[in-house]
Amino acid sequence: xxxxxxxxxxxxxxxxxxxxxxxxxxxxASDYFIWYKQESGKGPxxxxxxxxxxxxxxxxxxxVLLNKTVKHLSLQIAATQPGDSAxxxxxxxxxxxxxxxxxxxxTKLSVKP
Amino acid sequence: DVKVTQxxxxxxxxxxxxxxxxxxxxxxxxxxxxxxxxxxLGLRLIYFSYDxxxxxxxxxxxxxxxxxxxxxxxxxxxxxxxxNQTSMxxxxxxxxxxxxxxxxxxxxxxx
Numbered sequence: 691x692x693x694x695x696x697x698x699x700x701x702x703x704x705x706x707x708x709x710x711x712x713x714x715x716x717x718x719a720s721d722y723f724i725w726y727k728q729e730s731g732k733g734p735x736x737x738x739x740x741x742x743x744x745x746x747x748x749x750x751x752x753x754v755l756l757n758k759t760v761k762h763l764s765l766q767i768a769a770t771q772p773g774d775s776a777x778x779x780x781x782x783x784x785x786x787x788x789x790x791x792x793x794x795x796x797t798k799l800s801v802k803p
Numbered sequence: 804d805v806k807v808t809q810x811x812x813x814x815x816x817x818x819x820x821x822x823x824x825x826x827x828x829x830x831x832x833x834x835x836x837x838x839x840x841x842x843x844l845g846l847r848l849i850y851f852s853y854d855x856x857x858x859x860x861x862x863x864x865x866x867x868x869x870x871x872x873x874x875x876x877x878x879x880x881x882x883x884x885x886x887n888q889t890s891m892x893x894x895x896x897x898x899x900x901x902x903x904x905x906x907x908x909x910x911x912x913x914x
Contacts (some may be wrong), residue, residue: 724902733807733893733905734846740889779845781902790836790861791844 702800709767713780716761722783723764724791725754725765729776737765737778767799775801806830809894810837816913822881824909826894832904833895835877837869838860839890840908846893852877884913 703709715723721742726734740747740754740763747754753766763780779796810825828835836851838861848861850869858869864889870878877896883889889912895903 702846722901726905731908733908736902739902790848790851795843795845 698799699795700798700803701775703770705770705772705803707770709765709770709774709799709800709801711765711767711778713763713765713794714761715763715780715782717782717784717792720759720782720784720792723754723756723763724781724783725752725763725774726779726781726793727774728779728796734779770799770801772801772803775799807827807894807896807904807906809892809909811909814909814911816884818885818913820881820884820913822884822911822913824879824881824892824894824911826877826879826896827875827905828894828896828904829875830876830898830904831874832894832896832898833874834899834903835871836895836897836903837867837877837879838893838895839863839888840893841890849879862891862899869906881911886913889913 724739725737727737728734738749738752738754739755751768755764757788777796781791781792781793807828809839816822829836834853837849838846840846847863849867850861853875868880892909894906897903
């Protein structure tokens, strides 16, 4: 079946560097995408979203890029900080009317001081 | 800010018990969801509701039921708890087809 996936299960970066977390999606009907951050022992936290009519969206220190041609989504975190250490996962809305999301398995980001 | 509150952070229940997990959201969202999260399996949808008294099965509804008597409250019920239902349970709510906001999670252990 169609599902959201991630290229890298773990990512280790140096504090201050930029981080890039990738996600591939397979459902061409998906038109809305979200990135979540989940810290240990907590629920997922909404970071940023993007609709399929956009290629790029920026937030505070985060940027999401969408490449519909190759069905690829990425999350860029600028000047990564220790507090960014968490599991990040993407989600897609495949067009269902009720807002159901398909979630990827997650990438663990570790920030080295 | 959207707030989704789950009634318990940690629960320990015995096999065969009936378990109620409660979730309340304060943003008047139509949609509410229950997921379970297990290592290596990610988030899996148990049930969702898009309106009061409405419910739809997700990917893994077996052994669970739900109740939504009021818009702000969505309850997950384990009819007869089993050890394979030990998991992190996450409630979420959303407005129409926008992103879902999650509660802090309930870690349930069935012994």
